[in-house]
Amino acid sequence: MNPRAFIRTPLDLALPRDATGLLLISTLALIGYLATLGGLMLVLLGDDLRAWNRSLNDSLTLQIPAETSAARIEMSLALLRQTPGIAELRLLDQAETARLLERWLGPAAAPDTLPIPRLIDIRTEPGAAVDLPDLRQKLAAITPGAQLDDHRPALAIHRRAATRLAILIALGIATVAAFALVLSAAMTKLRLLLHRGAVELLHLIGAADADLAWPVQLAALRQSLVGGAIGAVAALLTVLVIGHLMPLDATPSVGDWRLWGVALAVIVVTGAGAMSAARLAVLRQLARMP
Amino acid sequence: MAVVTLDGIGRNYGAGVAVLSEISLTLEAGEFCFLTGAPGAGKTTLLNIIALAAEPSAGRLTLFETDIAAVDRTARAALRRRIGIVFQDLRLLDHLSARDNIALPLHVTGMADAEIREHVGEVASWLGIGGRIELSPAALSPDERQRVAIARAIVSRPDLLLADEPTSHMDGESALTLMRAFEQLSRVGTTVLIATSDLAVTRQSQHPRIHLEAGRLTGPENGHPR
Numbered sequence A: 001m002n003p004r005a006f007i008r009t010p011l012d013l014a015l016p017r018d019a020t021g022l023l024l025i026s027t028l029a030l031i032g033y034l035a036t037l038g039g040l041m042l043v044l045l046g047d048d049l050r051a052w053n054r055s056l057n058d059s060l061t062l063q064i065p066a067e068t069s070a071a072r073i074e075m076s077l078a079l080l081r082q083t084p085g086i087a088e089l090r091l092l093d094q095a096e097t098a099r100l101l102e103r104w105l106g107p108a109a110a111p112d113t114l115p116i117p118r119l120i121d122i123r124t125e126p127g128a129a130v131d132l133p134d135l136r137q138k139l140a141a142i143t144p145g146a147q148l149d150d151h152r153p154a155l156a157i158h159r160r161a162a163t164r165l166a167i168l169i170a171l172g173i174a175t176v177a178a179f180a181l182v183l184s185a186a187m188t189k190l191r192l193l194l195h196r197g198a199v200e201l202l203h204l205i206g207a208a209d210a211d212l213a214w215p216v217q218l219a220a221l222r223q224s225l226v227g228g229a230i231g232a233v234a235a236l237l238t239v240l241v242i243g244h245l246m247p248l249d250a251t252p253s254v255g256d257w258r259l260w261g262v263a264l265a266v267i268v269v270t271g272a273g274a275m276s277a278a279r280l281a282v283l284r285q286l287a288r289m290p
Numbered sequence B: 001m002a003v004v005t006l007d008g009i010g011r012n013y014g015a016g017v018a019v020l021s022e023i024s025l026t027l028e029a030g031e032f033c034f035l036t037g038a039p040g041a042g043k044t045t046l047l048n049i050i051a052l053a054a055e056p057s058a059g060r061l062t063l064f065e066t067d068i069a070a071v072d073r074t075a076r077a078a079l080r081r082r083i084g085i086v087f088q089d090l091r092l093l094d095h096l097s098a099r100d101n102i103a104l105p106l107h108v109t110g111m112a113d114a115e116i117r118e119h120v121g122e123v124a125s126w127l128g129i130g131g132r133i134e135l136s137p138a139a140l141s142p143d144e145r146q147r148v149a150i151a152r153a154i155v156s157r158p159d160l161l162l163a164d165e166p167t168s169h170m171d172g173e174s175a176l177t178l179m180r181a182f183e184q185l186s187r188v189g190t191t192v193l194i195a196t197s198d199l200a201v202t203r204q205s206q207h208p209r210i211h212l213e214a215g216r217l218t219g220p221e222n223g224h225p226r
Helices: A003-007 A010-014 A019-057 A070-082 A094-108 A132-142 A151-196 A194-205 A209-245 A257-286 B041-048 B073-080 B098-109 B113-125 B141-153 B173-187 B199-203
Strands: A059-064 A084-089 A120-122 A147-150 B002-013 B015-030 B030-038 B058-063 B083-086 B160-164 B191-196 B209-213 B218-219
Touching: A010 A194, A010 A209, A019 A059, A019 A151, A019 A209, A019 A257, A059 A070, A059 B083, A070 A120, A070 A132, A094 A120, A132 A147, A147 A151, A151 A194, A151 A209, A151 A257, A194 A209, A194 A257, A194 B073, A209 A257, A209 B073, B002 B041, B002 B113, B002 B191, B015 B041, B015 B058, B015 B191, B015 B218, B030 B041, B030 B173, B030 B199, B041 B058, B041 B160, B041 B191, B083 B141, B098 B113, B098 B141, B113 B141, B141 B160, B141 B173, B160 B173, B173 B191
Parallel strands: B030 B191, B030 B209, B083 B160, B160 B191
Antiparallel strands: A059 A120, A059 A147, A084 A120, B002 B015, B002 B058, B209 B218
């Protein structure tokens, strides 16, 4: 097939360009922007969830009162090392603990001005069922006031919230996708109405329905690819700029192929959907002619 | 071979108002025939039915020995490609040049561009508009626009040519030249049916005339069509 015939066909020439093309491009650009933003949010949300899982799912924190003696701390560490299911321990030094607290308390959180508790970061073996009530009891016997924090209940709450958010985003994407299909069909009908004379003429001189549908669906494909690409690239830039201005743990980067994949998927799906909707619309309109 | 066979064709509009009633007619290959009648007699409606632009309300239409009621839309499109039509309102597309307007039926058949240029050039020269086909139809005189519409109807060498008032924008001499061109087409096998109310044209011709009056055929003059 001649590649030019894919871009414009002779019958396409019989249907002049009009404002419907620009309208479809601009509206699909907006839809592509929203869909890409939604897709990118799903990817980044997934990254955040995985990061939370990694950092919190298999971890516990033991908080020991500031005034506890080194000997008791050492005994607590020894107990933890002997506890089945615990893989790794790390006693944070006071400077490191102060840095963690600095986020909330500011630079005043210095070890020499505040009674800063000692923290032990505990990594459990993946899937291990540590007997926490028993461990808490034994630790309290060694170091009164020690507090063992389990992050999993909080993580479960975050996970549920993130899942709800992901479902809402997916529904939003589905809604704008459905709107894109309806819009493409409506623009096709409008275009056929505007050029009814030309369409009837082509029909009467022997153009088959499929031949008449081809230039219309090609036009819809061209316009939706342009609109989708504008929207997808704009959304990608938005996310990258926001990521640059407000860096988080999972900051999006230009080199992340998944972001480009989302943008490409939106462009391809927009093009294919708009083309199919246009084809159906034009065939339905033509079926009304004798 | 019978190119057109109408058997008891009728057409109603709205609440049963009959525009055509009981039309039966056969046109053979290469036949040349006028369809006459006063405005509103049903000439355009009859041409539209034969051109597959309108459905009859009653009767049976056979084109090229194919029963139209028995064929699907794709086959109908193929039949239309064997028919050239000169519309009463010309139906030229002003955003295209006269050349592109004439070329449309050839594009529909999928002919190669070089061949299309050759065919369009030939037909345009034959009809005396060879030097004007790069212009938009809007820039042409009524006579030239009419010739462009005729060129578009005949450029694909149709087996059946239907013309609705093809001389309405022409002076007497041009009309006679055009009739001679249609006769030449008829001689090479094209069946020609011309709807006209131009008595000057029909009087100077020996071709048969079928007359429509209030939607009914009142019989051929000069013989042939049954």
